[in-house]
Amino acid sequence: MSEFQGVDYYGLDELLTEEQKQIRKTVRAWVNERVMPIIADCFERGRFPDELVPEMAELGFFGANLKGYGCAGVDNIAYGLMMQELERGDSGLRSMASVQGSLVMYPIYTFGSEEQKQKYLPALARGELVGCFGLTEPEHGSDPGGMETTAVDAGDHYVLNGTKTWITNADVADVAVVWAKLDGVVHGFIVEKGTPGFSAAPIEGKFSMRASHTGELYLNDCKIPKENRLPEAVGLRAPLMCLNQARYGIAWGVVGAAMACYEEALQYCRERRQFGKPIASFQLVQEKLVDMLTEITKAQLLCFRLGQLKDQGKVRHTQISLAKRNNCRIALEVARKARDLLGGNGITLDYQAIRHMTNLETVYTYEGTDHIHTLIVGHDITGIEAYR
Amino acid sequence: MRVLVCVKRVPDTGARFELTPDGRDIDTRNLEFTISPHEECAVEEAIRLVEQHGGESAVLTLGPEAAAEQLREALAKGIDKGVLLETDGSEWDPAATAQAIAQAVRELESADGPFDLVLFGNESADAGYYQVGVRVADALDRPCVAGVKGLKVENGKAQARREASGGWEIYELPLPCVVTVKEGINVPRHPSLRGIMTAKKKEIRRLTPEKPAMQLVKKGLRKPPERGGECEILGEGVAAVPKAVEKLKEIGVI
Numbered sequence A: 001m002s003e004f005q006g007v008d009y010y011g012l013d014e015l016l017t018e019e020q021k022q023i024r025k026t027v028r029a030w031v032n033e034r035v036m037p038i039i040a041d042c043f044e045r046g047r048f049p050d051e052l053v054p055e056m057a058e059l060g061f062f063g064a065n066l067k068g069y070g071c072a073g074v075d076n077i078a079y080g081l082m083m084q085e086l087e088r089g090d091s092g093l094r095s096m097a098s099v100q101g102s103l104v105m106y107p108i109y110t111f112g113s114e115e116q117k118q119k120y121l122p123a124l125a126r127g128e129l130v131g132c133f134g135l136t137e138p139e140h141g142s143d144p145g146g147m148e149t150t151a152v153d154a155g156d157h158y159v160l161n162g163t164k165t166w167i168t169n170a171d172v173a174d175v176a177v178v179w180a181k182l183d184g185v186v187h188g189f190i191v192e193k194g195t196p197g198f199s200a201a202p203i204e205g206k207f208s209m210r211a212s213h214t215g216e217l218y219l220n221d222c223k224i225p226k227e228n229r230l231p232e233a234v235g236l237r238a239p240l241m242c243l244n245q246a247r248y249g250i251a252w253g254v255v256g257a258a259m260a261c262y263e264e265a266l267q268y269c270r271e272r273r274q275f276g277k278p279i280a281s282f283q284l285v286q287e288k289l290v291d292m293l294t295e296i297t298k299a300q301l302l303c304f305r306l307g308q309l310k311d312q313g314k315v316r317h318t319q320i321s322l323a324k325r326n327n328c329r330i331a332l333e334v335a336r337k338a339r340d341l342l343g344g345n346g347i348t349l350d351y352q353a354i355r356h357m358t359n360l361e362t363v364y365t366y367e368g369t370d371h372i373h374t375l376i377v378g379h380d381i382t383g384i385e386a387y388r
Numbered sequence B: 001m002r003v004l005v006c007v008k009r010v011p012d013t014g015a016r017f018e019l020t021p022d023g024r025d026i027d028t029r030n031l032e033f034t035i036s037p038h039e040e041c042a043v044e045e046a047i048r049l050v051e052q053h054g055g056e057s058a059v060l061t062l063g064p065e066a067a068a069e070q071l072r073e074a075l076a077k078g079i080d081k082g083v084l085l086e087t088d089g090s091e092w093d094p095a096a097t098a099q100a101i102a103q104a105v106r107e108l109e110s111a112d113g114p115f116d117l118v119l120f121g122n123e124s125a126d127a128g129y130y131q132v133g134v135r136v137a138d139a140l141d142r143p144c145v146a147g148v149k150g151l152k153v154e155n156g157k158a159q160a161r162r163e164a165s166g167g168w169e170i171y172e173l174p175l176p177c178v179v180t181v182k183e184g185i186n187v188p189r190h191p192s193l194r195g196i197m198t199a200k201k202k203e204i205r206r207l208t209p210e211k212p213a214m215q216l217v218k219k220g221l222r223k224p225p226e227r228g229g230e231c232e233i234l235g236e237g238v239a240a241v242p243k244a245v246e247k248l249k250e251i252g253v254i
Ligand SMILES: Cc1cc2nc3c(=O)[nH]c(=O)nc-3n(C[C@H](O)[C@H](O)[C@H](O)COP(=O)(O)OP(=O)(O)OC[C@H]3O[C@@H](n4cnc5c(N)ncnc54)[C@H](O)[C@@H]3O)c2cc1C
Pocket: A099, A132, A133, A134, A135, A136, A140, A141, A142, A143, A165, A166, A167, A168, A169, A209, A214, A362, A365, A366, A367, A368, A369, A370, A371, A372, A375, A386, A387, A388
């Protein structure tokens, strides 16, 4: 397989600034050198390449679109391109960057006190601390507002009780941003590894996102200091704002996975011969390739405009939902088509399609399922809530 | 210590390329540009030397305004300042390039003090004349070692190592001196996102050198046959023979 070239059928590169292209170049080169040689093996063994975290930090991938506190402060299009290149490597890698940046650093940056920011943000940016985000619970996934985890004010500390599940990085995190109800209202809390009453365990047997840590968090009379509550995070709006940041990164990221699948399938179809000619010469095959390219191109345009809106501070969360929904759908479709075009080879880890395809099943579901984003946009355009 | 590193903007030839209609140049309209690989190593070496010994590094290029992109790349990796010797984009031969660079070094040195080391790549990835570094050393009357794969600065002296049929040649040079380095001397870093953002704020000085008459004129380029290539189906069975013969004649084997 030759090195990733990127897909740019509509000359979008012309709209990118020098820095945006330079940033993409750094991430692309790093993924080629450090990720591609090992990722199939990581996936097969069900292992996240933890050894790459210091390099990701050094290159500035964590919280890259935040300003100050050791963060790079790149614009949102550059940030999106970074996510695209990371997910072109593997969705697990992009998940790591999404969780650390959008779900751990962003809430501390947005809702935290100055002391909390000073204490955690530079260390998270340097990768010395790894974070996780605990919202989902065994009985509350799409409906996080129903959460059962509680926080009780016990004078000079809070006591947390509850279970969180499907938490990326749960079993390796040094800090968890945990969402719990205090007097019936959702609040955010920073829980450090090693706090008595706080533990985590990995979830085994995943067939998707195998190169990513996923686990559960257990809070049993877990006492945390008063200063660990995020002062400005009050109500469900706060975690949903975090999810919006992460969903934005996903909308870009999955296009990277789709591009990897398309590029690989195109090359394969030109080389693989059946009935005496390359399979790319059959109309049915060409149609699939053209469909893939078309959907990728549309998704790229969507991302680019979304990035502009985000940089101008005008983006609405429903626009992010539309892009997350569309791009996850098309990425999964592209991966499935690529898998098909690779024939039997398509089911092996020697090629990328099946790895991306199974990963994308997670991405389709997490950060708001396809249904939920449909209903968010549906609510927006009709004024009628259909999820309850 | 003060280190100057000189780089050239070259087309990224990893991709496929075409020649211009007059056959004298590579058609660069659809190409990405980059810093020559040996020079990327020279940039890395400059950054490491300053990280080790303190001081300041600068990167210089002779080329069109667009070559500022390559300066920014070096600045993003950690070089402190940029200098652009701006041209109209036309070809400069190695003698003219070296003359302009030597003149610029004198100007920069009279303003900010001498450079202990001036680094070059052994040869550029496009023209590959192997001359510019050596000519600049000569013009500045400084000692020079070319093709260096190991470099140290100690007690005010540079030690340069060259690979020689499985062994090493080791040279000691007084400072200031000129060294041209080869790929393999180090593994160049990627610019970090923070570096890319701070590079925007770093200074790029612009000088406009006079272009002297060219002594060396490139007459033409011939494109090598494409490697790997694509296959073309000429037909099937006996029906394909006339076309196949035609092709063989076309490529000159019969
Ligand atoms: C690998 C992985 C990593 C994850 N990482 C994190 C993390 O770091 N932090 C975190 O907090 N969570 C994380 N999640 C959890 C993820 O966000 C949830 O799985 C997701 O929100 C869906 O919740 P659920 O699994 O409980 O499914 P459910 O909510 O039970 O949904 C099941 C099905 O019912 C549908 N459905 C539910 N309600 C409606 C409705 N009103 N209308 C129509 N259809 C509906 C859904 O669309 C879906 O098809 C992760 C999940 C995975 C798989």
